[in-house]
Amino acid sequence: MGRPKEHGAQTRAALLTAAAEILHAEGAQAVSVRRVAAVVGTSTRAVYSLFDDKEGLLRELSMDVAETMRRHHEAVPSMDDPIDEILELALAYRAAAREKPQLYDLFFAMVSPRADRADPLFALVYRSFERVLTVVRRAVAAGVFPGRDEFSVGRHLFALVHGLASLELRGVLGDAPTAVNVWRQSVGATLVGLQQPPAPGGRADGAPAAT
Amino acid sequence: MGRPKEHGAQTRAALLTAAAEILHAEGAQAVSVRRVAAVVGTSTRAVYSLFDDKEGLLRELSMDVAETMRRHHEAVPSMDDPIDEILELALAYRAAAREKPQLYDLFFAMVSPRADRADPLFALVYRSFERVLTVVRRAVAAGVFPGRDEFSVGRHLFALVHGLASLELRGVLGDAPTAVNVWRQSVGATLVGLQQPPAPGGRADGAPAAT
DNA sequence: CACAATACCGGGACACTGTTACGTTACGCC
DNA sequence: GGCGTAACGTAACAGTGTCCCGGTATTGTG
Structure with missing residues (x-):
């Protein structure tokens, strides 16, 4: 029952690689939830569903x-x-x-x-x-x-x-x-x-x- | 010529002590230009007049x-x-x-x-x-x-x-x-x-x- | 097969942030 | 007294992290 999850393992991986690329290219302060989500082509919501918050993303x-x-x-x-x-x-x-x-x-x-x-x-x-x-x-x-x-x-x-x-x-x-x-x-x-x-x-x- | 400066040495000192107190009590991320200015009872403008920007304040x-x-x-x-x-x-x-x-x-x-x-x-x-x-x-x-x-x-x-x-x-x-x-x-x-x-x-x- | 319950989604809103442009004000000089 | 000018406070801009709301897709049930 309920709508199935769309943000699965691959969205998760895509967000991580996107965040890693931004961080590698421009440093830690350049990583923002909106930007990472935009690169992947999804919403900020995905970050909060897959990780708890931004800290969770960085933690990963x-x-x-x-x-x-x-x-x-x-x-x-x-x-x-x-x-x-x-x-x-x-x-x-x-x-x-x-x-x-x-x-x-x-x-x-x-x-x-x-x-x-x-x-x-x-x-x-x-x-x-x-x-x-x-x-x-x-x-x-x-x-x-x-x-x-x-x-x-x-x-x-x-x-x-x-x-x-x-x-x-x-x-x-x-x-x-x-x-x-x-x-x-x-x-x-x-x-x-x-x-x-x-x-x-x-x-x-x-x-x-x-x- | 021109309006005399109001934000002099004492405002400067007050801003610095306020920033130091916030930083000491709650850490670096808690220091914001607005908050420091509010504690002193002046405007954010004072920070930008006395120091170049927030980094200038922290630098001090x-x-x-x-x-x-x-x-x-x-x-x-x-x-x-x-x-x-x-x-x-x-x-x-x-x-x-x-x-x-x-x-x-x-x-x-x-x-x-x-x-x-x-x-x-x-x-x-x-x-x-x-x-x-x-x-x-x-x-x-x-x-x-x-x-x-x-x-x-x-x-x-x-x-x-x-x-x-x-x-x-x-x-x-x-x-x-x-x-x-x-x-x-x-x-x-x-x-x-x-x-x-x-x-x-x-x-x-x-x-x-x-x- | 229809329908409601449900779990998720995207977008927009909220409260912030640093910074800057704008209109105003207060002074020294003529 | 009028004027130029420089510094003022406010308000706006662009950005941030986070959260709530209306909508939607799926699925168990009648």
Whole structure:
């Protein structure tokens, strides 16, 4: 009973690709519900039927970056030296950010401690982090990062790659060959530092010292 | 000749404080020209007379963060050990970001290689970076960072503190005491790594290797 | 086969946004 | 006092996200 849905999977896909094209070509602020609907040739109503609202549409788009992140991260092969593997994973983060520069901010906006674990988008984002944690965990077990745990190292690396990505996407790191060297040197130096025991005065996991 | 200006320095100040209050209380998206004008009790025209447009208003607000950054950075005293001083400067960056959390994104948006050197806002932003560069330069001259130059070290530190600030403002670093430990450990480990000679395969300044 | 119930659709309306053109007003100068 | 001029407030314009209303297509039922 009732009129059957017209806005099905293909309209949904068309809206997403249209939104992605506009976003890729002109940036996030150029994406409007009316415009996306007009490109597809449907009404704004379709957006509100298929996604809840504009945020839902953008949220679906950020699945795109999250998937790009996952792809690059899981494409990194296992290596004998976990240090080499972590460096490659950092460069995978860079590659994903450069592949979807306009979506990168959307991706990082998903990072939140209050994220719902059952949310498929969060789960997808977490897979990339988990890929890194796997190696780090192995390295910690092997005594590569004395006095540190996997989360401490993971957080540090996350902060660094996000900072590097932010700077590069703003053009601060120069052209691509220069930028990749900055990444190599920065991540490399960080990994060297992490292999030394942490300075006293605070626990390595970030919790305050139990005095 | 001509009607005298009514929208002088005090209207300007009132608009700025009103905008800052709204931004502080409800975030950046809540700031609208009409609303700011209504709070002050004047017309939208005043905003366009005193500032060029809304971006000009926000731009003036970002002077606020830039000034906060400068204040915290220049409050850090000279120390015997440049490593200690750099760590304190990193914590100064953190303090400034935490003092104006809603404005932090505006601050970072000002970072661009295409920034106009004559722009007073850019000049203000650059003072904080220059404060760091001064110590780093001294350390490089003393041979503390073998095989690296001041810009390589400065960029690395900038990426790290921006990443840490971004994570902390999103609540990822936990409560304040935990977060400050994360900062100390991360910046500390980074400084340890930078004191080791860089890995071969690329120049430390980020430029591609001259093979 | 007719009909009403139903679930969806498109277009228009609403409350906003930033920005600008317009008519008005208030001053200094002649 | 009249006039030119510059700044004023208002109102309009084009755009945004969102939501409601009249219409419509389908389908179970009489």
